[in-house]
Amino acid sequence: MVLLENDSFLTELTRLFQKCRSSGSVVITLKKYDGRTKPTPRKGNPDTFEPSDNKCLIRASEGKKKISTVVNTKEVIKFQMAYSNLLRAHMDGLKKKDKKSKSKKTKAT
Amino acid sequence: MPYYQTWEEFSRAAEKLYLTDPMKVRVVLKYRHCDGNLCIKVTDNAVCLQYKTDQAQDVKKIEKLHGKLMRLMVSKETHSGSMDTD
Numbered sequence: 001m002v003l004l005e006n007d008s009f010l011t012e013l014t015r016l017f018q019k020c021r022s023s024g025s026v027v028i029t030l031k032k033y034d035g036r037t038k039p040t041p042r043k044g045n046p047d048t049f050e051p052s053d054n055k056c057l058i059r060a061s062e063g064k065k066k067i068s069t070v071v072n073t074k075e076v077i078k079f080q081m082a083y084s085n086l087l088r089a090h091m092d093g094l095k096k097k098d099k100k101s102k103s104k105k106t107k108a109t
Numbered sequence: 110m111p112y113y114q115t116w117e118e119f120s121r122a123a124e125k126l127y128l129t130d131p132m133k134v135r136v137v138l139k140y141r142h143c144d145g146n147l148c149i150k151v152t153d154n155a156v157c158l159q160y161k162t163d164q165a166q167d168v169k170k171i172e173k174l175h176g177k178l179m180r181l182m183v184s185k186e187t188h189s190g191s192m193d194t195d
Contacts, residue, residue: 017140017142020140020141020142020143021142021143022142022143023143024141024143025139025140025141026139026140026141027137027138027139027140028137028138028139028140029135029136029137029138030135030136030137030138030175030178030179030182031134031135031136031182032131032132032134032182033182034132053185054183054184054185055182055183056179056182056183058179071179071183072183073183073184073185076179076180076183080176080179080180083176083179084172084173084176087168087172087175088168088169088172090140090142091140091142091147091168091172092165092168093142093143093145094145094146094147094162094163094164094165094167094168095145095163095164095165096164096165096166097164097165097166
């Protein structure tokens with residue numbers, strides 16, 4: 001699992017989407033993160049870790065390749081804008097609903 | 110593991126589930142371009158909410174919910190212990 005900076009993560013995510021256009025799926029996971037880098041100690045051992053409250057972890061994978069990044073409050077606005085644009089730009093293979101088209105109205109000659 | 114039929118219900122249930130335990134809940138998004146569908150799952154490993162779609166109009170909704178939850182996660186929550194002004 002590769003941990004990247006926010007910008008590199010977005011670049012790599014773009015590549016993942018492009019790679020999966022013909023086959024495969026892109027899986028993105030989002031979770032609140034408290035900044036732990038060490039495993040929780042067993043009972044009896046003091047937990048000398050101060051959980052922070054302002055981070056989230058984002059992971060992406062296309063089955064084989066995995067990438068991840070940590071976003072905190074200061075970066076979230078910028079990241080979220082770029083991330084939304086990315087999603088909207090790439091998730092375009094879905095059906096467009098146009099039942100409203102009055103297709104019965106063919107030009108009567 | 111039920112798939113919700115309406116976005117409204119799913120969205121409300123997802124936010125509610127997140128607020129019960131932010132640390133436990135994760136959001137999973139799976140997109141398949143070749144099949145043209147998108148599936149979103151919100152779970153705390155006990156309850157699992159899912160929504161599936163193949164409609165382009167849902168992409169925006171899903172992406173908005175994603176962003177909303179992301180912002181909730183990074184904001185320092187000082188709720189449950191509301192700001193008492195003493």
